[in-house]
Amino acid sequence: MFENILETKKEYFGLDIGHATIKIIDLAKSGKDFSLRSHNEVPISPNAMGTSGISNKNELAQVIKKALETAKPRKIIAKAVCSALPETVVFSKVIKMPKMKGNDLAKAVPFEAAEFFPIPLSEMNLDWHVIDTQNNPEAKEMEILVIAASKVLVKDYLEIFNLAGLELIALETKAIAAARAVLLPEEKDRYVLVDFGSEASSVCIVENGVVKNTGTIKTGGNAITRGLVTVLKIKPEEAEKIKKTSGIEPGKKDEKNLAVIRALFPIIEEVNNSIKYFQTRVEKDAKIKQIKIYGGAARLPNLTDYLQKNLNIPTVLANPWTRIKTRPSEAVPAQDALKYTTAIGLAMREL
Template sequence: MAAQSIIGLDIGFHSIKAVELGRVNNNTQLISLGSIAMPEQAILGDNPNDEKIVVDTIGKLFHDMKVKSNIVNTSLPESSVYTRVIEVPRLTDKELAASIHWEAEQYIPLPIDQVNLDYAVLGNGKTGNTMQVLLVAAPLAIIERYTRILSRADLVVSSIETDAISILRVIPQTLPEKANILLINIGARSTDICIVRQRVLTFVRTVPSGGDSFTRAIAEELGFALPQAEEYKRAYGLDNTKLEGKIAASIAPVFSIILEEIKKILVYFREHNPEDKITTSLLFGGSAKLPGLMSYIASETGIDTILGNPFENIYVDPKIKAQVESNFSTFAIATGLALKEFVP
């Protein structure tokens, strides 16, 4: 759907983020962006009042942003969808299309008529007679809820996809096209860990731990109120040289849950791809900029770790550049969604 500008809308569990992009002189340009807090769990509620809260919150955010468009791309969190790579006998496109629902039924814990199913062939399997296929199944009930909310907000939905797929569009173009990347998106409630091979998503796992868990750990360990714990988390993170390492020591046991999952995924990748290796870890999300986090992950995994900037190839007006750079990693999903209109 063509538009002069389009909005990427990232509806989280307790905040909503939006990025509006447009084309100016053949360049993709940031038109506006914004973020707003939302009562936790409102997006998950199944009564009209919960939906009204989300609708009103979106309305306020868009009013504050002074958006020019009412066309949105949005996404579903990985924790709400089923993403899996399966191995099937080598089939033609027609044969795969005819059999994919039967194959999917073996892996998806919902009746197949209750999900929207998409798939993509990734390449060869372990033998010459098989191939790998990425399955993505989204419950129809969740899609219908999102669609209903956005309709009530007088918005036109251009597309709905998953968080992981949207974030692929903001992988830095400076990384080699054929690079194998470990992509880590640290949200408030959960962390998505993805393997991206040659710009293709081949593995996704969600860990039910994120920035909020770090904050609670600091509050419990040091007796802080949550707002104070949040400030200390952002100021000192995993930097052992600050405050005698007390903040880092509070976060480390919680982050170890994520780290252990990362290590398991790396072992899985090496076992299935003995001739390949992951060259870069790419961080996004609200906690990606925590002091000491990049070096901590790099030292624990032995992989070069960098902070992703979703606005790297987008023109940003110098007047708002400082505002954008202060928290750019939190807008990765919203930016990737808006970019769908301008890049493949």
């Protein structure tokens, strides 16, 4: 995404800017597989990145420098980086158009996309990918995934990495990066990927390795913590401990369990809405093979069982290490791996 404004090919690493931390992954590639060289997670000021831009660029640049220097098991020396924009600040849409090529397509896509996006095209960077043109050679139409982001925000990213002494060589959405990390190339079925973050969560539908639909909700693991603080009248530290040890307790209807379930309801609703939209607007009666969950809050005890029961779709924790064959002894602990899913996908990106 947006490679046309970021022209270069160098040794690079993946960097994911989240709500409260940045995550960095440096991989070495051998054939189709990868090995982990270094990783790190460093806290940042909450809400450093908003929909209108990044609040303190110099501060964030210094944090990135520190993260590279203190990466484990060795510091990261690469000077090129792939990063991602969260779905909360990216507009995406699958559109159908008559089959066309080259210059005709380049002229037609912005014109068609203009009616779907809430801000003028002159204020956005626009990118698109043609989907499934070879599945049905007789089809008169083709599907195109259109992605747009504010030019102000893209400029902020470029400036931050420049201040950190780095070159931003690719910028895409977190959903695209995550799909690359958790799905093998041979996994061609339809999957729902749920990024359960701290303050926001996203839901995307992937088919044949291509992200076809995305949605975002402003709820995450911290909403559970706040709910427990309110109903149990305890400190946030105590609520966080209860959340991580008890999670959802099947069959219980006490105040604690109901507070957790209330925080999860928007995620269930968004998954249902995304599937219904996909089935009515993109592909009629499409069946979902599996839901894969990742993100910093994904290890909530009994979360997969709860979602599977309420959505009636097989649900598992994603495995971002699927294509990472070797890892040093100081590798990311298993309980933390899901937090690095997006960064891993970014580091795996082909340029």
